[in-house]
Structures are given as C-alpha cells and as structure tokens.
Amino acid sequence: MLASVATFAIEGIDSKEVCVEVDVRRGLPAFTLVGLPDTAIREARERVRAATLNSGLEFPMQRITANLAPAHIRKTGASFDLALAVALLCASVQVPRDWFATAAVWGELSLGGALRPMRGAVAVATGARRAGYERLVVPAENAAEAVLVDDVEVLGVPSLGKLVELVHDRWRPDPPEPRREWRPSGGGPDLSEVRGQADARRALEIAAAGGHNLLMIGPPGAGKTMLARRLPGILPAPTFEEAVEITRIHSVAGLSNGSLATERPFRAPHHTISPSGLIGGGATPRPGEITLAHRGVLFLDELAEFSARTLEALRQPLEEGRVEVMRGQRSIGFPAAIMLVGACNACPCARPKVDCDCDDVARARYARRLSGPLLDRIDIVCQLEAARPLELVSGGRGPVGSKEVRARVVAARERQRRRLAGSSALCNADMDGRLTRLHVRLGARLRARMLDGHVGTGMSARGHDRVLRLARTIADLDGRERVQPDDIDEAVGYRMTIGAKAAA
Amino acid sequence: MSAVCDRCLRRGALIGFLSPQIQAAVGRPRARTAGLLTLGEREMVAALGGSPAGAARRLLDEFDPALAREDLERSRCEAICRHAAEYPPLLAELHDPPNPLYVRGGLDRMLALAAEPCVAVVGGRRPSDYARGVAQRMGRGLASAGITVVSGLALGIDAESHRGALDGGGGPIAVLAGGPDVPYPRQHGGLYRRVLERGVVVSELPPGTQARKWGFPARNRIMVGFATAVVVVEAREASGSLITAEFAQDSNRELAAVPGQVDARVAAGSNALLHSGAAFVRGTEDVLDLIFGVGQGPRPHLRPVELDAGLREVLDSVEVGEDVGRASARSGLSPGEVRAALGRLEALGLVRRDSFGGYERSGPPAMST
Numbered sequence: 001m002l003a004s005v006a007t008f009a010i011e012g013i014d015s016k017e018v019c020v021e022v023d024v025r026r027g028l029p030a031f032t033l034v035g036l037p038d039t040a041i042r043e044a045r046e047r048v049r050a051a052t053l054n055s056g057l058e059f060p061m062q063r064i065t066a067n068l069a070p071a072h073i074r075k076t077g078a079s080f081d082l083a084l085a086v087a088l089l090c091a092s093v094q095v096p097r098d099w100f101a102t103a104a105v106w107g108e109l110s111l112g113g114a115l116r117p118m119r120g121a122v123a124v125a126t127g128a129r130r131a132g133y134e135r136l137v138v139p140a141e142n143a144a145e146a147v148l149v150d151d152v153e154v155l156g157v158p159s160l161g162k163l164v165e166l167v168h169d170r171w172r173p174d175p176p177e178p179r180r181e182w183r184p185s186g187g188g189p190d191l192s193e194v195r196g197q198a199d200a201r202r203a204l205e206i207a208a209a210g211g212h213n214l215l216m217i218g219p220p221g222a223g224k225t226m227l228a229r230r231l232p233g234i235l236p237a238p239t240f241e242e243a244v245e246i247t248r249i250h251s252v253a254g255l256s257n258g259s260l261a262t263e264r265p266f267r268a269p270h271h272t273i274s275p276s277g278l279i280g281g282g283a284t285p286r287p288g289e290i291t292l293a294h295r296g297v298l299f300l301d302e303l304a305e306f307s308a309r310t311l312e313a314l315r316q317p318l319e320e321g322r323v324e325v326m327r328g329q330r331s332i333g334f335p336a337a338i339m340l341v342g343a344c345n346a347c348p349c350a351r352p353k354v355d356c357d358c359d360d361v362a363r364a365r366y367a368r369r370l371s372g373p374l375l376d377r378i379d380i381v382c383q384l385e386a387a388r389p390l391e392l393v394s395g396g397r398g399p400v401g402s403k404e405v406r407a408r409v410v411a412a413r414e415r416q417r418r419r420l421a422g423s424s425a426l427c428n429a430d431m432d433g434r435l436t437r438l439h440v441r442l443g444a445r446l447r448a449r450m451l452d453g454h455v456g457t458g459m460s461a462r463g464h465d466r467v468l469r470l471a472r473t474i475a476d477l478d479g480r481e482r483v484q485p486d487d488i489d490e491a492v493g494y495r496m497t498i499g500a501k502a503a504a
Numbered sequence: 505m506s507a508v509c510d511r512c513l514r515r516g517a518l519i520g521f522l523s524p525q526i527q528a529a530v531g532r533p534r535a536r537t538a539g540l541l542t543l544g545e546r547e548m549v550a551a552l553g554g555s556p557a558g559a560a561r562r563l564l565d566e567f568d569p570a571l572a573r574e575d576l577e578r579s580r581c582e583a584i585c586r587h588a589a590e591y592p593p594l595l596a597e598l599h600d601p602p603n604p605l606y607v608r609g610g611l612d613r614m615l616a617l618a619a620e621p622c623v624a625v626v627g628g629r630r631p632s633d634y635a636r637g638v639a640q641r642m643g644r645g646l647a648s649a650g651i652t653v654v655s656g657l658a659l660g661i662d663a664e665s666h667r668g669a670l671d672g673g674g675g676p677i678a679v680l681a682g683g684p685d686v687p688y689p690r691q692h693g694g695l696y697r698r699v700l701e702r703g704v705v706v707s708e709l710p711p712g713t714q715a716r717k718w719g720f721p722a723r724n725r726i727m728v729g730f731a732t733a734v735v736v737v738e739a740r741e742a743s744g745s746l747i748t749a750e751f752a753q754d755s756n757r758e759l760a761a762v763p764g765q766v767d768a769r770v771a772a773g774s775n776a777l778l779h780s781g782a783a784f785v786r787g788t789e790d791v792l793d794l795i796f797g798v799g800q801g802p803r804p805h806l807r808p809v810e811l812d813a814g815l816r817e818v819l820d821s822v823e824v825g826e827d828v829g830r831a832s833a834r835s836g837l838s839p840g841e842v843r844a845a846l847g848r849l850e851a852l853g854l855v856r857r858d859s860f861g862g863y864e865r866s867g868p869p870a871m872s873t
Contacts, residue, residue, distance in 0.1 A: 199828030202839040217862075346862070357770065359630040360659045361691060383862055385827045452851035474840070490840055492847030495857075 003090030007083035012332040015127035022087035027063030035068035055113035055161040082107035103135035117141035122248035125149035147176040184237030192401035203382035209412035210473030211427035213340040218384030224343035232264040233402040265296035271305040275313040291334040303342040412476040510569035512585030520710040525552040579711035582611040592618040595729040602708035608684040609704035627661025627737035635738035643668020645788025675703035681719030724748040733758035739773035818845035
C-alpha cells in the first residue's frame with residue numbers, strides 16, 4: 001500500500017517542501033530509502049523502526065520502499081524521521097491517510113519515540129503556510145517558535161505515540177500561548193551606564209537616527225564595545241514582522257531561545273573570522289554573522305585586524321542589504337540589512353598620543369589597511385578618549401538613558417519614513433545621490449557652506465553626498481524640516497577621513 | 505651654472521667613491537666624521553686605504569672634469585666649492601665645510617635662500633602630534649616672515665617643518681645624506697618634488713650616491729652650517745637631533761628647543777636641552793626674537809581670521825589637544841555644536857584632520873571678534 005506525507009527541508013534560511021512516499025508490500029522484509037538522502041537520513045531507518053516499535057505500534061515485516069521527492073533537493077539531517085514514520089503508519093493502515101492530506105509533519109525521532117526539537121521551526125511554518133497546509137505537527141518544544149507564523153494551526157507533539165492519539169482524536173495538545181501579546185523589550189544594557197564620551201554618544205545617536213554606518217576610534221578600554229552594545233537599545237524597536245524575520249534566521253542558526261525576538265540582534269564576531277563565516281557559506285550554505293545581524297547591528301572590533309578578504313566580502317552585502325552565496329551550481333540568498341559599527345585604535349601601538357612611538361610609515365600602513373571600499377560605506381567617524389577618572393567617580397545625575405534617546409531616534413525615523421515613502425530607501429543612509437539632492441535642497445546659504453567645506457577639506461563627490469545625507473539626519477534628529485548651515489558644519493565634523501593625510 | 509673648480513669636483517667624486525670606506529672607518533652609526541672630511545684627497549685615500557685604495561688613486565689620476573660636469577648637468581644638479589666667492593659665508597665658518605656642495609633646484613636660488621637668515625628646524629622621526637603641529641606652524645611662520653627654513657627631509661619633524669615652510673610661501677633648504685638627486689626617505693618623494701618647486705635640495709655627496717649611515721650626522725652639520733639658529737622641536741634621548749644640537753653649540757649657533765610634556769619619552773631629549781640652557785621657544789615669535797632681538801626683525805605676515813566666541817573656544821581646545829567631550833564640557837556647547845564648530849573651522853582652514861580622524865591646528869592665527 002502507498003502513502004505520502006509532506007515535510008520540509010531547511011535550505012539557507014528558507015524551507016522547501018519535501019514529499020515522503022512510502023510503499024509497503026509483500027516480499028522479503030527490507031527497508032530501502034531513495035531520493036538523494038545523506039547518511040543521517042539513511043540512519044533514519046533504524047530510528048523509525050525503533051521509535052515505531054517502542055511507541056507500541058507495529059513495524060511491518062514487509063518490503064518497504066521510501067522515496068524523498070523532489071529528488072534534486074539535497075536533504076540532510078534527521079528532520080525526515082517523523083514524516084517517514086507517519087508515512088509508514090499510513091501505508092500500513094495504522095493511521096488514516098486522509099488526516100495527513102492537509103497536514104505537514106516535521107521532527108526528529110528518538111529511539112523511544114519522543115520528538116526532538118530542531119533548528120528552523122519558523123522557516124518550516126512559513127513554508128507550510130506558503131504550501132497551503134492547514135496543520136503543522138512539530139516537536140512540542142518548537143511549537144512556541146512555529147506559532148509565530150499566521151494561518152497555520154501548529155500542533156506541538158511530544159512523541160510519536162501522542163501523534164497517533166491526536167489523529168484518533170483521543171488527545172489534544174495544549175494550544176500554544178496567544179502570541180500577539182508580544183511586546184518589544186526595553187531591556188538590554190542602558191546608555192546611562194556609559195560615563196563621559198559625549199562625542200561618541202552624539203555620533204551613536206545620529207548613526208541610529210539615520211541608519212548610518214559608524215566607525216569609533218579610540219584607545220583600548222575607552223568604551224567602544226560598551227557603546228556599540230547599547231546601539232540596539234536606542235534603535236527603533238523591531239516591528240512584529242521584523243521580529244519574526246529575526247527569529248526565523250536565529251531559529252535556523254540554532255540561536256533562538258524558542259520565543260520571538262524582542263530586540264534587534266547584536267553580533268560581534270572576532271577579527272579572525274573567515275569571509276564565509278562573516279557572510280555565510282559552507283557545503284550546505286549556512287547564514288554568516290552578517291545575516292545573523294540582519295535588522296540589527298554588526299560590530300567589528302579591531303577593524304584593522306580583520307583580513308583584507310573578509311572586509312572586501314562585506315562590501316556587496318553592505319550595498320545591497322543581502323548576500324548571495326554560491327555553492328556548486330546553486331546560489332542561495334540571505335538577507336543582510338545591518339548597521340555596521342567598526343572600532344579601531346588611533347594608531348598601531350594603541351597607546352595614548354603622548355606615549356605613541358609609531359613612525360609615519362607604520363601609521364600610514366595602518367591607515368591603508370582601514371581605507372578602501374569598506375570605508376566608502378561608513379558615514380560617521382568619532383573619537384573616544386580614555387575616560388577621565390573624575391567622570392568615572394562622579395556621582396549625581398547620570399547621563400541620558402537609552403529610553404530617552406530611542407524616543408528621539410524614533411521621531412527622526414518617522415520623519416524620514418514620511419519623506420521617503422514611495423522610494424526604495426527606508427532611512428537617510430539608504431538615499432542615493434538622486435534622492436539626496438531631492439531631499440536636501442541647497443539654497444544659497446547652504447551652497448556657500450558646502451563650497452567652504454569643499455575648499456577647506458578637499459571633499460570628494462562621494463564625500464559631498466555623504467555630508468548632505470548626514471546633515472539631513474542631524475536636522476531630522478533635531479526636529480527641523482529644513483537643513484541649516486550648522487547641520488552641514490556638524491556633518492563635515494564627522495566626515496570620514498582615515499588615512500587621508502597619510503595617503504597624501 | 506656651477507661654481508666649482510676642477511680640483512674640488514674631483515674631491516667630491518672621491519668622497520662619493522669612498523663613502524662605503526668612510527662608513528667602515530666611522531663604524532658606529534651616530535659617530536661624527538671628526539676630521540675626516542677636512543683631509544686632502546691623497547691623505548683621505550691613505551687614511552681610509554683598504555683594498556680600494558688603488559682604485560681610488562686611479563680615480564684621482566684619471567679624473568676627467570669635463571665628463572664630471574656633463575654628468576652633473578645630466579642629473580640636473582650644480583655644485584659650488586669653497587674657492588668660489590659666493591660660497592655661503594656662514595657655511596664656510598664650519599670646522600669642515602662641505603666641499604664641494606651639490607645643489608639641486610638652482611644654485612642661484614640656493615645662494616639667495618642662504619643669504620636670508622636661516623633657521624634649522626629639526627626633531628625626531630616619530631614625534632607626537634603636538635610636536636608635528638608645532639613644527640608645521642613654526643615652518644609656516646618662519647617662512648612667512650622671510651626666514652629660510654632648513655631641515656633634512658626626514659620623517660616626522662623634518663617633513664612637517666618643510667611642509668609648513670611651503671605652506672607659508674617660503675623656499676626651504678633640504679639637506680640630504682645621499683646625492684641631491686636621490687629622494688630620501690623614499691616615501692617623501694612627493695615632498696621632495698614640492699621642495700624643489702620653490703626651494704633647493706643640497707648635499708655634499710655627488711648625484712647618484714646612496715645615503716649611508718655616516719651621512720646623517722654629517723648632513724646635520726651642514727644644516728647647522730646654513731643656520732643662524734637651530735630649533736629642536738622634539739627629540740628622544742638618543743635622537744640624531746641631539747647631534748645637530750651639539751654641532752650648533754660647537755659652531756656658535758643659537759640653540760633653542762620647544763618644551764614638551766615633562767613625562768613624555770618622545771620629548772626627553774629636547775627637554776634635557778632646555779634644562780641645560782638651550783633657549784626656550786614657544787613658536788615662531790620666540791625664534792624671531794632669538795635671532796633679531798626681542799621686538800626687532802620681521803614679523804610673520806599672516807592673514808588673521810575673525811571668529812565668533814564659540815569657534816574661538818573650540819579652536820583653543822584643538823590647540824591644547826582636547827577631545828570633543830572635554831571641549832564641550834569646558835565651553836558649554838553641546839557635543840554636536842562642538843562638531844559643527846570643528847567642521848566650520850576645518851572649512852575655514854584653521855584646523856585639519858590628522859590621519860585618524862582627530863583634529864590638529866593648521867593655518868593662520870585667528871583673532872576673536
């Protein structure tokens with residue numbers, strides 16, 4: 001007798017529907033598996049046999065052929081166990097086939113018949129909805145994640161035995177918690193814990209308000225990492241859709257804690273990371289750090305220590321907000337809409353200015369490592385100095401906290417959203433040259449300011465647009481619809497000039 | 505037009521030829537060439553001797569002045585020897601004046617520049633940003649007051665003073681340790697060319713000679729030879745600039761130094777000079793007072809810029825090396841306003857970016873309104 005059951009295979013951060021067909025007929029007892037399975041799936045035969053028997057069900061002593069279709073999708077891992085077992089039960093008439101015509105199943109089996117949680121439940125639920133299934137059976141621990149997807153009934157089942165009871169209407173799982181109660185948290189480290197560093201705080205706020213990439217320069221221990229960690233807390237809270245997106249990626253990468261993300265991600269890979277670790281890759285392509293930071297912050301500490309190839313690999317994703325990873329004949333796309341925050345020392349020896357003994361050549365070499373295409377995507381640079389003892393010990397009113405800053409950032413973003421509605425840009429940092437000219441009208445006064453800036457600082461054409469974008473954000477942050485000459489001056493002040501002099 | 509006699513031309517060729525032997529004889533990198541360069545040709549060959557003595561003698565015997573002059577012309581250099589009436593008198597006062605002196609950039613121009621009061625501005629190759637700024641401003645200030653700035657084109661302070669002198673509209677004299685047509689250090693090729701636009705590059709080694717270690721202290725003595733005053737902007741304890749300072753004292757030139765932070769190792773040498781009696785200079789004005797007497801002499805002709813109080817405050821902060829946070833705390837401006845002021849000051853040419861995004865003072869002095 002023939003039966004087929006639908007399940008899903010993870011590919012990248014998406015899922016592809018896979019149909020598991022099982023044919024049971026008379027013959028010498030055997031269990032063959034066809035359709036591009038890998039070793040873990042071949043081993044599924046043993047798990048399915050043991051789990052079926054240990055759940056008090058019958059394992060047919062007949063000739064069993066299982067096929068995973070479509071054959072061209074590469075299938076890996078243990079996620080087909082449950083579908084195989086269910087198809088086998090259908091084919092051997094132990095459960096009604098009709099029930100599974102509108103349901104998909106997904107899960108790994110233990111020998112005892114329990115269902116184990118796996119990575120990627122959100123992606124699977126998304127796939128089930130897209131394919132039009134009414135119900136999705138997942139391991140009980142994954143139910144909370146899978147239920148984030150609308151329009152598909154998620155059934156969290158602890159074991160194969162319970163699933164059979166469910167099909168026969170002898171048992172119902174507890175409905176997963178109503179998920180609409182989700183609210184972004186205001187938690188995470190708070191900006192009020194950072195003392196001093198007024199310049200960097202202002203730069204951080206502007207960067208958050210316009211979505212600009214930022215570079216912080218300062219000696220070790222000045223608080224670069226501390227500040228960067230507080231950036232997700234001042235960025236606008238993720239919307240529900242963004243939270244689902246974040247959770248889906250983290251669920252595939254095994255980072256999810258089983259519930260919906262409440263904050264934007266913050267990823268800080270070490271500088272020894274490989275290009276594929278950063279942008280994604282591997283034999284079965286897995287998302288890289290830049291994708292794990294999607295809708296959040298990618299922090300690269302010791303920017304100059306990253307290999308040139310790694311930094312080079314960042315360029316295209318930074319421009320396009322997504323990564324294409326090529327593996328063999330396939331290309332897989334990952335989302336990568338991030339804010340980049342870099343940090344580095346002011347010179348190779350990393351000592352304060354008076355103790356620095358780097359010569360021009362060493363400084364120039366260091367600056368050269370930083371310059372290049374990546375820096376073209378960085379709009380703001382700010383300095384940090386080692387915190388002064390007086391600031392560290394002083395009591396009294398602490399600096400402004402994340403909540404207040406976030407409110408200003410949200411207001412600025414709202415202003416940008418209204419202005420940029422209908423264009424491809426979401427925030428000022430996304431504006432191309434045309435949009436920049438459209439939204440930053442240069443009157444006579446502003447034109448004169450820009451001209452001063454060009455003459456005094458030797459700005460390039462690209463630098464020109466960057467200054468205007470940044471001035472637009474500064475005006476938005478301070479609640480002005482028109483850009484003022486002071487905004488231009490301030491934007492010139494944060495201009496990126498690493499290695500400019502060293503190269504001259 | 506060169507002003508060099510055949511005998512001196514031959515002597516120059518010999519020094520170039522024997523340069524490796526001079527290095528071997530001097531041994532230690534910082535050792536002074538002592539009396540070696542005062543010797544006559546035959547004595548020099550005898551003193552340095554060694555295996556190439558025969559070749560050196562042959563060079564003397566078979567020397568063809570016409571050929572040498574052609575070579576000189578081809579490398580776009582000129583030369584002047586002590587027997588020429590125009591030989592800079594101050595240079596001739598040295599115990600062992602360079603003879604001949606090779607010049608690139610025009611002999612007449614060199615003589616004109618040397619006829620003005622000259623100040624050597626020297627210092628370490630890995631200076632603090634503070635000292636870079638001082639050297640740069642001093643170069644500019646001196647040049648705009650009509651003083652010729654002399655230095656060695658080396659990394660750090662030397663280069664900054666040359667840059668400043670060029671910014672101030674002056675023609676600097678750069679003294680090299682190798683041939684005058686060999687830019688050294690190599691990464692200063694651009695600066696070398698800029699110097700040649702208005703200034704000159706000189707050396708006691710013939711064109712094409714590579715710099716050797718002995719050449720550096722030797723060129724320091726030539727810098728001193730040109731100068732009426734020597735300013736050490738910043739030097740470590742074992743800096744070559746201290747050799748220059750020694751030459752200055754031996755040759756009766758004014759020796760001055762710029763004070764550095766007392767506990768900074770980069771300034772230990774220059775601070776020690778101050779402690780042992782070198783003149784204390786804070787900038788161009790003090791150097792001018794030192795040369796011409798207090799209140800006498802030319803003043804820099806710099807165009808002052810008018811600034812409002814906020815810009816003035818921020819400019820003060822840059823001058824004393826404060827960061828944005830401290831400038832904001834002191835002036836009462838918000839960090840954003842300080843950044844705006846910095847952007848404005850940069851546009852006005854009063855501050856500029858250092859290589860890592862920080863700011864340093866540049867440009868003419870500013871008056872507040």
